[in-house]
Amino acid sequence: MLGRSDLAISKGSDEQDIVRAATELVDNGKWHLTEGGVGLERPFKFKTFKATWAFMNDVAEECQRQKHHPEWANVYSRTEIRWTTHSPKGMSAKDTHMARFCDEAAQRHGEQYPKQAETKTEGGPVVEAGDCCGHTHTKPDGG
Numbered sequence: 001m002l003g004r005s006d007l008a009i010s011k012g013s014d015e016q017d018i019v020r021a022a023t024e025l026v027d028n029g030k031w032h033l034t035e036g037g038v039g040l041e042r043p044f045k046f047k048t049f050k051a052t053w054a055f056m057n058d059v060a061e062e063c064q065r066q067k068h069h070p071e072w073a074n075v076y077s078r079t080e081i082r083w084t085t086h087s088p089k090g091m092s093a094k095d096t097h098m099a100r101f102c103d104e105a106a107q108r109h110g111e112q113y114p115k116q117a118e119t120k121t122e123g124g125p126v127v128e129a130g131d132c133c134g135h136t137h138t139k140p141d142g143g
């Protein structure tokens with residue numbers, strides 16, 4: 001259970017709603033709080049680059065509807081997504097909404113579960129090239 005003091009909440013937000021939603025996403029979900037509790041982030045992995053891109057496209061369409069953009073990175077079949085509100089700075093209902101949207105969209109696109117060691121991220125949405133350029137794929141586009 002997260003408390004009010006774990007989060008930096010964007011001014012003008014319903015604080016109880018944010019604490020409740022963030023608790024659900026972190027304690028009962030796969031998201032991590034970013035530094036200072038200003039946002040939520042987590043890595044996603046899919047079977048192919050094509051599936052990853054399709055997922056990111058769905059997220060991008062919802063971003064347009066919500067007028068809210070992510071901080072994200074993509075390498076091959078992985079994407080790392082962070083939701084935080086820049087103005088007013090902190091976590092807002094748009095961030096918790098988008099995190100939930102990502103969970104649902106990822107399921108639709110056949111999310112693969114990252115290994116435990118890969119679920120913790122430090123310092124930003126940067127994904128190591130990792131398995132994208134190894135010897136496991138023979139097709140040039142990897143899938």
Ligand SMILES: C[C@H](O)[C@H](O)[C@H]1CNC2=NC(N)=NC(=O)C2=N1
Binds near residue numbers: 067068070084086087
């Ligand atoms: C006018 C427009 O709604 C604002 O600039 C929005 C756009 N998207 C945004 N996205 C994020 N993540 N934070 C913001 O503060 C933000 N502001």
